Amino acid sequence: MTRIVPCPRKRLFSRNVVKSFDLLRFWISGLVVACLVAIASAPVAASERHRRIVLVVAGNVSVRDLADPKFPHINRLLGLGSIGLMNVRTGRPNKLMEIPEKPGMEGRCVSIGAGAMAVGGAEVRRAANVDQLVGSVPAGKLWACRTGGRLSRDEVVHPEIALIQRINGASTYRAKPGLLGSVLRLAGVRTAVIGNSSIPGEQHAEACAIVMDERGTVALGDVSSRNLEEFDEYAPYSIRTNLAYVVRIVDRALVRCRFVVVDIGDTYRADRYGEYCTDAQAAIIRRWAIGRLDKLVGLLMSRLDFDADSLILASPSPRAVTEMEGERLTPLVIYGPGFRGGLLTSPSTRRTGIVTICDVAPTVLSILGLRIPNEMTGRPVYAVPNKDPRPFLLDLNLRAILQSQRQILVRATSILYSAVVVLVTFALLMGSAKARTIRVACWVALIPPAMVLAVVYTPLLYSGGLLGTAMAIAGLTVLVLLVFGYALKEPTRVFVWLCVVLIASILIDLLRGAVLISSCVAGYGLVEGARYYGLGNELMGSLLGAALAGTGMVLKHWERELRRAAIAFAVILGIVFVFTGWPTLGANMGGAMSTAAALAAALFVLWGFRLSLSSVIVVVAVALLAAASMFAVDLLRAGGAQSHIGRLAEAASSGKLAGALVIAQRKIALNLMLVSTSVWSKLLGLSVVASLVMYAVSRRKHGSGLGAENRVENATLAGGLVGTIAAFAFNDSGVLAAAACAVILWCYIALRYGESLSQVGERLDGSH
Incomplete structure (x- = not known):
């Protein structure tokens, strides 16, 4: 039997060439995998890096206060960030709300948290830590008694949340208090509120209304006066904010939270106290308070990575003591990704340098990459180029004042x-x-x-x-x-x-x-x-x-x-x-x-x-x-x-x-009211x-x-x-x-x- 011996196959390539091809395939495969990993991980990394926002609340401040070049940290923030004037108009008061003797930031903080024109009176001021006594009852137990809810590990509550919701349910704009906080909670974004603007005999913890959810709760924070305030005989009401304690709480919050609200308090107290002072002394106190704000801004800027994080400085309420009648627009400053200089504007206004208080919440959600609910009437603000925005805004502020006067x-x-x-x-x-x-x-x-x-x-x-x-x-x-x-x-x-x-x-x-x-x-x-x-x-x-x-x-x-x-x-x-x-x-x-x-x-x-x-x-x-x-x-x-x-x-x-x-109901109600009150009806x-x-x-x-x-x-x-x-x-x-x-x-x-x-x-x- 004849044995058939197979012919040897002729190699197309040498062994060295084959090894080179194998090595090339290995490198190409590795490169493709690396690209896929980079593409898949880039959005996650970016989204994680863009999830921290600190909102500083400085009540009763005007753009003229911030434009003073004597305050280095604020001056640096204005130079690096985007700035605009904010209209702080809110809804019309109704009979359900507790009318304050001297209104502050109440309805405006609720409006920021709702993303719409809300209303609120003195009841908005009464947020508290869960263990803080309200009368003789801890605020957490009072909140649970009024809402029927259960606290998990929340540190700040608003016992008046049911009343605040009822007030806004009866208002013409039907805003939803706590909507911003609820959207953030559902998205897994933890929040914190730190600070108050309280004066002796008058609690002012309304900054909680910015970040609370619709249940009236905030995950972390401190709004009590026990540790936040310290004695200073030369300060308004002999009270000043303990900035060292505030920064410690901010450091703790930034580890666990991605949206932190800080109420400095000193600017609001200085403006309220100025009503009892001479004009010259009121101006001195105001500069002192802006100096305190400048220090806080510097401390916060040193703690944030502005390639990822954002710092927002807002004044929800205008000055009560001002030499310019009709000065009602307040400053809004944002520094972070997308906000590097220029002027702020918004689709709500279509006016360069002008935004509304209802735009703040949609802007926060936009920065965090979250969907904006239809119930929010505001729109995210954005920056437009301007080489020198401060003179522009000062002139715009003056023109707005004169227009309101005439x-x-x-x-x-x-x-x-x-x-x-x-x-x-x-x-x-x-x-x-x-x-x-x-x-x-x-x-x-x-x-x-x-x-x-x-x-x-x-x-x-x-x-x-x-x-x-x-x-x-x-x-x-x-x-x-x-x-x-x-x-x-x-x-x-x-x-x-x-x-x-x-x-x-x-x-x-x-x-x-x-x-x-x-x-x-x-x-x-x-x-x-x-x-x-x-x-x-x-x-x-x-x-x-x-x-x-x-x-x-x-x-x-x-x-x-x-x-x-x-x-x-x-x-x-x-x-x-x-x-x-x-x-x-x-x-x-x-x-x-x-x-x-x-x-x-x-x-x-x-x-x-x-x-x-x-x-x-x-x-x-x-x-x-x-x-x-x-x-x-x-x-x-x-x-x-x-x-x-x-x-x-x-x-x-x-x-x-x-x-x-x-x-439609709001339009009808407004028309009926104007028929009986407006000179145009005559x-x-x-x-x-x-x-x-x-x-x-x-x-x-x-x-x-x-x-x-x-x-x-x-x-x-x-x-x-x-x-x-x-x-x-x-x-x-x-x-x-x-x-x-x-x-x-x-x-x-x-x-x-x-x-x-x-x-x-x-x-x-x-x-x-």
Whole structure:
């Protein structure tokens, strides 16, 4: 049998080459594994490194206090971190809360913890350590008795948590106290609170409300005065914070906690004590307190790794003792990843250097990488570049103070408009046969639209205090009337051009970022904080009134060109609708809905429809569809860039209709309150009554008078009436918007009534 011997296989590569390939595969495999490990571990390492935040609470401090270069650690913090001014507006007090004799940080600390405008009184001050006696009962047992809960290892509790929740449940904003703490607890983030601002006979541990959860508990900390305070005969109330003890507790907390709140206390006590001192001594005490804050900031900065950690310095409450009336904005400083210099801003305000107190909690959650609940109305702040932010903020603070001082002129203009309405209406009704009286009355009737135009342009001439602004508005109003009167001769022509210039000015300014609108007295104050961007209610009402009345005055002789008139109304009011409601322009949903309703009513009259239930339903449907279109536009934008309109729509679309209903309820309650208290409600009533009286008298005495057989004019009047009603119904502070619209429409009716009287007088003269 023949043995078959296999042929030896020829090697493709030598043994050395094969070994090289094996070594190469080994190194490639190792490199891939190393990369995968690095990729997998990098986010974990980053997330762990970015989980420590220290929030220093320094009550009753202004940006001017921090800008003093004599304090090295604060100066270094301002140079390295990002800084802004914070509006500390909270919800309206209600009858359930315990009204403090001298309010401090109570409602503001609750607002920070809720991420929304909350309310709170003296009950917020009474947080305590679990073993601290409240009367004769330990605070932990009192908390358990009131809540039915069980303490695990929590060190600080708030025995008044049930009352605080009940107070906010009955408030207009329905904020959720302790929401920030609850989100952190559910995410496994431990928290601590250290310090108080107590004065003899008055406990102030409200900083606990920033970090407590909805149960009213905090994992670690100390808010009792036993160890936190030390005697100092030269300090306010002979008390100062024991900084050495505070830092020891902070060191312990930073090992176990990732969000620590520290209330220095000295700044609040210094400001409160300054009420009993001379101005010079109050200033000395204040500088001493800021020096103590400077020392604490230095100690904390030396303990934090700012490649991972963040330090936030916030003053929840403004100074009570200040030489600048109206100084209500407080400083907010953040230093850490993402906050390396520049100015703070927020989607809540869209104003460089301005944030709100409701933005603090979302910012904390954003830094920690946690989801922000819909119940928080604030938005995370971010930094924008600025080479020298301190002078910018000092100037912004001064401008905000001056604006708050001159904001009272808004009320003064409404009183003046009311007087003009009464005097002109009386003169026209009682001086029917006197041509001179009629002409003078018609010129005086032009004061409201001329003054609105003057108000818009006053910031170009003067942006100082109250008296100078009042003189500038008065002088510019007279100048506008003189120039327009000299050029156009007739009151009706002047009125048309006033409307044209007013509409163009507002729309162009919205395109420019609302520079004039935000600065004028009819705009929105940074201190008041009702609105920070877009188109405010007063100018929105004036814009709607001018668009309707100006268009109607131009088209009053187009009764045989109804199709062209309808197109003109649709184009002009359509442009106003877009500018008013567009999220990056006017961002005024109530104004957009009012404009859409007014346009629908005007077109109905032009097309010959009569008033009926079906026509009313259609008008309301048009307004709602218009609102839906703007909601849709804002929903398409990113969440951080959405306006309040888009956030409301997002909440409603995600099934949270209760939030939308709460907002509607708040708007209704505010309108009802303003009807009985605001001077604008008087202007609204006078304008509507005077307009109806002149319309009725014109139709009764002069059958061919105002609106008689003139569908264009009737369309103007119908649109004005519906627009005024819609402005009242669809806006919070709707009384103001409705009054601003109604007074412009009254001016239109007064001028048309004056024209009809002049025509009657001419016919009488001709018959003689």
